[in-house]
Amino acid sequence: MTSSKAGIRIEDLHLSFGATKVLEGINMVIEPGEFFAFLGPSGSGKSTLLRAIAGFGPTPHGRILIGDRDIANLPPWKRNVGMVFQSYALWPHMSVRKNVAFGLEERKMPAREIGPKVEAALETVNLLNLADRMPAQLSGGQQQRVALARTIAIEPQVLLLDEPLSNLDAALRVQMRRELLALQRKLGLTTIFVTHDQEEANTTSDRMAVLNKGVIQQIGTPQALYDHPANTFVAGFLGTANILNGTIQGQSFMTAGGQRLSVAKPVENASRIVLRPQNVQLTAAGGDIPGKVTHREFLGSQIRYLVETPDGQIIVDTLHSTGIPPYDEGAPVFLTIDSHSAPLLTD
Numbered sequence: 001m002t003s004s005k006a007g008i009r010i011e012d013l014h015l016s017f018g019a020t021k022v023l024e025g026i027n028m029v030i031e032p033g034e035f036f037a038f039l040g041p042s043g044s045g046k047s048t049l050l051r052a053i054a055g056f057g058p059t060p061h062g063r064i065l066i067g068d069r070d071i072a073n074l075p076p077w078k079r080n081v082g083m084v085f086q087s088y089a090l091w092p093h094m095s096v097r098k099n100v101a102f103g104l105e106e107r108k109m110p111a112r113e114i115g116p117k118v119e120a121a122l123e124t125v126n127l128l129n130l131a132d133r134m135p136a137q138l139s140g141g142q143q144q145r146v147a148l149a150r151t152i153a154i155e156p157q158v159l160l161l162d163e164p165l166s167n168l169d170a171a172l173r174v175q176m177r178r179e180l181l182a183l184q185r186k187l188g189l190t191t192i193f194v195t196h197d198q199e200e201a202n203t204t205s206d207r208m209a210v211l212n213k214g215v216i217q218q219i220g221t222p223q224a225l226y227d228h229p230a231n232t233f234v235a236g237f238l239g240t241a242n243i244l245n246g247t248i249q250g251q252s253f254m255t256a257g258g259q260r261l262s263v264a265k266p267v268e269n270a271s272r273i274v275l276r277p278q279n280v281q282l283t284a285a286g287g288d289i290p291g292k293v294t295h296r297e298f299l300g301s302q303i304r305y306l307v308e309t310p311d312g313q314i315i316v317d318t319l320h321s322t323g324i325p326p327y328d329e330g331a332p333v334f335l336t337i338d339s340h341s342a343p344l345l346t347d
């Protein structure tokens with residue numbers, strides 16, 4: 001089963017629900033065949049943006065192009081997009097096979113063509129053996145695969161996924177996100193995946209857009225956004241971050257608490273530095289910054305310490321090896337900070 005690849009271009013998109021602005025000045029280009037994630041906290045506008053591409057919800061201002069077709073004013077069924085919902089939205093009274101055939105029948109495809117297309121879609125998601133079951137006789141993961149098969153059967157140019165894994169338990173989510181990525185790679189379909197789960201976005205997407213309050217904060221690969229956040233929101237939203245205030249002085253960042261941290265590339269007007277918990281070392285003596293352990297959490301592979309310092313609380317992650325963690329709550333410690341390539345922020 002193949003689909004023609006098409007990119008997506010969104011130009012200066014604005015959208016309101018009545019008087020409430022929900023999306024502002026959205027511009028982005030999604031490359032043909034790319035797996036792209038919309039990531040952001042609850043209410044940031046991810047689903048609204050996805051639905052605007054699908055043709056649901058209030059009509060936005062701005063342009064939405066799939067390939068070189070402006071689809072912003074087309075009804076959903078003329079946009080050639082396939083959408084998978086969090087709830088799966090399967091017909092409970094229809095077998096798996098009928099559910100997958102439904103969209104093709106709606107499109108008035110000749111019956112002799114529908115059978116092979118349904119088989120091919122079910123084969124793609126490894127569900128051919130369950131084709132005659134009813135949805136209620138399937139596990140959550142299997143229902144999700146039916147929803148996917150139903151969507152890819154119509155051979156859309158673009159696949160839109162709205163939190164498709166959030167009804168699954170943790171282990172199945174991990175398995176399904178790998179299956180989803182493998183399927184996307186096999187079909188080469190331009191895909192947008194909405195999630196509020198950064199691990200899900202990090203592990204699947206080629207690139208992602210981080211949204212907050214209806215505004216895109218940054219677009220890039222997961223690693224680029226983690227290593228080079230554009231602002232305090234992105235730094236704090238992706239992973240755990242210690243964000244210290246201060247100023248640039250020569251080749252150093254001088255923290256508000258009086259610590260001089262050397263930086264490779266000083267940024268003029270930088271007022272914050274981002275220290276990831278794994279870039280701080282804890283020692284009993286001989287480090288740069290004195291502190292006191294106020295809390296300790298056992299995370300399995302790591303131990304997380306909260307340490308009170310002249311710059312406030314700093315989170316430190318250390319690798320766990322078998323045995324008793326070395327520092328108790330209340331222990332005096334020293335921190336050594338690897339600040340050389342730590343991101344500097346100006347907002």
Ligand SMILES: Nc1ncnc2c1ncn2[C@@H]1O[C@H](COP(=O)(O)OP(=O)(O)OP(=O)(O)O)[C@@H](O)[C@H]1O
Nearest residue numbers: 017020022040041042043044045046047048049196
């Ligand atoms: N039908 C509606 N009428 C009015 N406001 C709405 C409507 N749907 C969504 N909103 C508002 O638009 C904003 C964005 O909602 P949206 O569902 O896009 O966010 P989200 O980032 O997808 O959040 P979540 O992860 O919780 O689904 C929210 O403030 C929400 O309250």
